[in-house]
Amino acid sequence: MRTRNSIMMLASILSLWAIATIATPANAAVVLYDIDFGTPPHTVGSPPATGGGPPPRDTVTSINFGNPTVVSSLGTLTDQPLEFDSFDGGDQVELDLSDLPLFDFYTTEVEVLIETRTAGGRFVILHDTTQIRNIEFIDGVISVFVPGVTDPLPGTPIGNYTPGVPILVRAEIDLAADNWEVFLDNILAHSGSFGGATEIVMVRFSTDVVPLPPGTGTLAGIDNVIITGVAPTPARIRCSPRRWRTPPETRRRSWPSATWTGSTDPTSSSRTGSVMTSRCT
Ligand SMILES: [Ca+2]
Numbered sequence: 093m094r095t096r097n098s099i100m101m102l103a104s105i106l107s108l109w110a111i112a113t114i115a116t117p118a119n120a121a122v123v124l125y126d127i128d129f130g131t132p133p134h135t136v137g138s139p140p141a142t143g144g145g146p147p148p149r150d151t152v153t154s155i156n157f158g159n160p161t162v163v164s165s166l167g168t169l170t171d172q173p174l175e176f177d178s179f180d181g182g183d184q185v186e187l188d189l190s191d192l193p194l195f196d197f198y199t200t201e202v203e204v205l206i207e208t209r210t211a212g213g214r215f216v217i218l219h220d221t222t223q224i225r226n227i228e229f230i231d232g233v234i235s236v237f238v239p240g241v242t243d244p245l246p247g248t249p250i251g252n253y254t255p256g257v258p259i260l261v262r263a264e265i266d267l268a269a270d271n272w273e274v275f276l277d278n279i280l281a282h283s284g285s286f287g288g289a290t291e292i293v294m295v296r297f298s299t300d301v302v303p304l305p306p307g308t309g310t311l312a313g314i315d316n317v318i319i320t321g322v323a324p325t326p327a328r329i330r331c332s333p334r335r336w337r338t339p340p341e342t343r344r345r346s347w348p349s350a351t352w353t354g355s356t357d358p359t360s361s362s363r364t365g366s367v368m369t370s371r372c373t
């Protein structure tokens with residue numbers, strides 16, 4: 093009986109080991125932003141809440157211009173989205189990635205609704221690598237733009253959209269392989285070079301920057317913004333603008349939460365904050 097119990101115990105241990113092994117992903121995905129514009133921290137009728145701190149973040153980093161507004165609904169986006177319009181001037185929000193650990197692989201996902209458009213008004217998802225890589229919505233056509241790859245703006249058409257019909261846009265960006273894939277409603281619409289970029293500094297959502305004739309422009313909304321970083325190896329930490337290091341502690345330590353003092357000012361040179369500094373020294 094003792095032998096049988098020992099065998100059963102050994103079998104149990106092996107089962108637990110097998111489960112633990114299977115449950116440990118080879119590539120660990122880290123949710124960096126998960127923004128549904130819900131309350132709190134966001135408020136209907138107000139600009140989106142802004143902030144920084146450890147991921148996952150549920151706020152945008154900054155409002156760069158205009159009056160993006162959290163609304164209870166916009167057309168078929170009925171679960172408290174963020175509204176942009178360019179009738180009274182363009183609106184733009186920014187989600188910083190440069191003050192977070194850097195990854196070789198990112199996914200960006202967002203639900204986009206173009207409610208109305210006139211006179212060439214556009215809505216854009218910008219991936220800034222210092223240079224832009226855009227997903228453009230103009231006159232019913234969705235295009236991808238990578239400088240030097242799909243010139244000129246707005247780039248290569250990859251699909252169409254219908255005003256009033258939301259569309260799920262997901263980009264899977266492999267910086268190490270210099271490739272990005274763009275999915276529209278979960279269907280692969282584009283695969284191509286990311287222009288040799290080695291990092292993504294920020295993601296922005298924007299209506300027209302250039303003023304349009306009075307009374308023309310775009311009314312658009314977004315919801316459920318999710319940005320993840322995937323690290324097949326320990327995430328690279330930027331210790332200085334040109335140098336990279338992989339501190340051993342990043343393999344074991346999770347995100348510091350109580351020590352964040354980094355600036356959320358996108359123009360501030362201290363944006364990396366004490367967290368990044370402390371992990372690079
Ligand atoms: Ca929402």
Ligand SMILES: [Ca+2]
Pocket residue numbers: 158159160176177178179180181182183
């Ligand atoms: Ca506006």
